[in-house]
Amino acid sequence: MQAFTNEVSLVLDGELAEASTGARFDTVNPATGEVLASVAEATADDVDRAVRSSQAAAKKWQRVRPSQRTRLMLRYAALVEEHAEELALLQTRDMGKPIRESIGIDLPVMIETLEYFAGLITKIEGRTVPAPGRFLNYTLRSG
Helix, strand or coil, rough: CCCCEEECCCCCCEEEEECCCCCEEEEEECCCEEEEEEECCCCCHHHHHHHHHHHHHHHHHHHCHHHHHHHHHHHHHHHHCHHHHHHHHHHHHHCCCHHHHHHHHHHHHHHHHHHHHHHHHHHHCCCCCCCHHHCEECCCCCC
């Protein structure tokens, strides 16, 4: 069985960073008590920095052509699919949920959702659109 114990940093301004206080906490497998990772513990200031960074990134994202956004989202979905077993195992170890749910439900739904919204990027028209399952999706043109 693969060990996932490692150090997890924050991502601030697109770079790996430690929490401003240097504080960390362990995340453990609830089934075994095994430490999975030591995680940087964000402060309110770190969260504020992350929000400002995401707002700046959103402005950059708006300048990316819709067709390129679609390609990037589809690439992300493909990477999730490529690593689905590893991601499902990590989720199961972190949350304690059955692996059959992680691999059989959560990851496929995530991939399908990414692909669905990748396809919507070039179709924002300001109307309600069909969605798989019992979900409602709608687009809203802003601005």
